[in-house]
Amino acid sequence: MTIYADNAATTKLSDTALQAMLPLMQEHYGNPSSLHHIGQKAKEYVEDCRERIAACINASPGEIYFTSGGSEADNQAIQTAAALGAKKNKKHIISSKFEHHAVLHTLEQLEKQGYEITLLDVYKEGVVRVEDVAAAIREDTALVTIMTANNEIGTLQPIEEIGKLCKEKGVLFHTDAVQAVGHIPVDVKAMNCDLLSVSAHKFHGPKGVGFLYCKKGTALQSLIHGGAQERNKRAGTEYTYGIAGMTAALEEAVTNLDKNAAYVSSLRDIIIDGVADIEKSFVNGDLAHRLPGTVNMCFEGIEGESLLLLLDQNGICASSGSACTSGSLDPSHVLLALGVPVAIAHGSLRISLSEYNTKEEAEFIVKAIHQVVPYLRSISPVWERIQKGEVIE
Ligand SMILES: *Cc1c(COP(=O)(O)O)cnc(C)c1O
Numbered sequence: 059m060t061i062y063a064d065n066a067a068t069t070k071l072s073d074t075a076l077q078a079m080l081p082l083m084q085e086h087y088g089n090p091s092s093l094h095h096i097g098q099k100a101k102e103y104v105e106d107c108r109e110r111i112a113a114c115i116n117a118s119p120g121e122i123y124f125t126s127g128g129s130e131a132d133n134q135a136i137q138t139a140a141a142l143g144a145k146k147n148k149k150h151i152i153s154s155k156f157e158h159h160a161v162l163h164t165l166e167q168l169e170k171q172g173y174e175i176t177l178l179d180v181y182k183e184g185v186v187r188v189e190d191v192a193a194a195i196r197e198d199t200a201l202v203t204i205m206t207a208n209n210e211i212g213t214l215q216p217i218e219e220i221g222k223l224c225k226e227k228g229v230l231f232h233t234d235a236v237q238a239v240g241h242i243p244v245d246v247k248a249m250n251c252d253l254l255s256v257s258a259h260k261f262h263g264p265k266g267v268g269f270l271y272c273k274k275g276t277a278l279q280s281l282i283h284g285g286a287q288e289r290n291k292r293a294g295t296e297y298t299y300g301i302a303g304m305t306a307a308l309e310e311a312v313t314n315l316d317k318n319a320a321y322v323s324s325l326r327d328i329i330i331d332g333v334a335d336i337e338k339s340f341v342n343g344d345l346a347h348r349l350p351g352t353v354n355m356c357f358e359g360i361e362g363e364s365l366l367l368l369l370d371q372n373g374i375c376a377s378s379g380s381a382c383t384s385g386s387l388d389p390s391h392v393l394l395a396l397g398v399p400v401a402i403a404h405g406s407l408r409i410s411l412s413e414y415n416t417k418e419e420a421e422f423i424v425k426a427i428h429q430v431v432p433y434l435r436s437i438s439p440v441w442e443r444i445q446k447g448e449v450i451e
Contacts (some may be wrong), residue, residue: 059373061419065260066209066237066352066410067377071303072262078306079264082299090296091285100298107305114312115254115271116245123270123278123288124301128236128257130281131270132160134292135232135253136203138272138279140168142230143200149173152194152202154186155395156210158234160255161203162391178204180395184213184343191220201230206238206249210392210408211343212352214242221250230276236260236268240311241349242319252276258300262412263307267300318413323350325411325420332424336431338444342396342406351411356398358450359441360405360434368430369407374423377408401440401450 062070082103088096090104108119125131136151143149153165155177165175178190186204195202202224207214217233224231232253238244240261246254253276257268272278272291284293311318330341330353338358357365362378369376378390389403398406409423435441440450 061374061415061422063374063376063409063411063415063419063423065412066212066408068259068265069262069412070414071264072307072310074310075263075303075307079299079303082302086298090298091287100296104296104298104301107301110305111269111308114244114308115239115256116247117271118274120289121246121271121274123272123291124296125268125270125292126266126297127259127268128158128234128255129160131255131257131268132158132232132234133164134270134278134281135255135272136161136164136168136201137281138276139201139203139230139232139253140173141279142277143198146200148198148200150176150196150199152176152178152191152199154178154180154204154215156180156184156208156392157203157205158209158236161205161234165203173200180213182397184208184211184392184396185347186215186220188216188219188223192223195223195227195229199227199229201232203232203234206233206235206244206254207242207349207352208343208392209237209352210390211354211396212237212349212410213343214238214347214349217249217251224252225250237349237352240308240315241351243315246271246273258304258307261307261311263304264300267297267304269304314413319350322411322413322415325415325417326351326353326409328417328420329353329409329411329423332421333427336428339431342393342398352408353410354393354406354408356393356402357405357407357431357435358402359438359444360431362404362406364434365405365407365430368434369423369426372422372426372430374426376423377410378406399451 086099088100090101108122112119112122169175176194206217221231230252233251234255236257239256252273254271259265278291280291282293342354389400393403
């Protein structure tokens with residue numbers, strides 16, 4: 059038996075998405091830049107997808123730029139804002155401590171190039187405060203970039219308010235909406251954002267494709283130079299079947315959004331309620347403002363890696379946090395930003411569910427955690443010290 063509970067890392071491709079991809083792989087395989095009919099057919103598909111995707115987030119087709127995924131979209135958005143800022147001698151960027159590494163590492167690069175970066179606190183709740191953004195904005199602020207939903211703990215950020223503030227102050231606003239799109243309503247106009255990043259494989263689309271929304275009038279800079287694809291803003295032959303799969307997956311997700319959100323959050327709550335009686339354990343981040351499917355918990359006195367391995371032996375695929383940092387022994391930068399002590403941050407578990415999960419699976423996960431946590435504690439010297447009342451740092 060396999061229970062896939064790592065949907066924040068990636069999701070299963072939906073059948074609808076697969077079916078939308080096959081004709082572009084097998085029949086309409088032309089290069090959209092070719093002038094012959096098979097090329098033009100492929101181009102028609104791509105432009106149709108652009109329109110349908112724009113409709114899903116209340117944008118115009120001309121504001122959608124296809125990319126290789128969320129990381130590229132984040133890089134392009136931030137590099138664009140940095141370049142536009144530099145032209146006006148604005149080299150200050152505001153972000154938060156718990157952004158995805160695609161954002162944080164891009165900002166680190168910019169810092170080396172002379173930009174000044176302010177990373178806002180996210181507090182114990184894992185939520186950026188609008189008043190902190192307001193206080194951080196300066197005359198020379200070029201960009202505010204705050205994620206819509208955090209990938210490790212699932213908390214939602216006050217994006218509409220931050221967007222409104224940035225608009226009033228005349229500062230560009232980017233949001234990494236990779237975990238949000240297809241899971242909660244996303245409307246670029248309501249969010250007041252200038253740039254927004256999306257990745258298909260987080261909503262049952264294929265891997266290696268995503269898009270950047272860039273509001274009309276914002277001069278997008280190119281990261282990849284070459285041909286004239288994507289109105290000269292992103293060179294490279296279009297990933298036609300990826301784009302088709304992403305479009306089908308997004309439409310499917312948006313059509314079923316309310317139904318899926320209600321169902322998936324009921325499964326998530328089975329897990330939160332089911333493990334609440336385990337002593338010295340807690341859920342990370344605000345309970346009220348969160349994605350339907352994601353929950354991140356800490357169990358004191360155990361190692362997240364051992365917990366994952368034992369869950370895996372029970373058929374359960376989960377994560378200790380982000381897929382990008384697992385494999386390294388560094389504790390999660392997200393949990394540290396929340397103020398979780400290093401020793402406890404090592405004992406974290408992220409369960410991220412989707413509409414493909416069942417109630418029985420959620421109940422099985424609860425049962426497995428109830429077996430595995432006490433077992434690991436029974437062989438843990440750290441747990442022994444905790445029980446003697448020692449404070450572990
Ligand atoms: C997955 C993820 C990304 C990276 O997207 P890719 O398409 O895998 O490059 C960026 N930001 C967040 C919040 C993510 O969850």
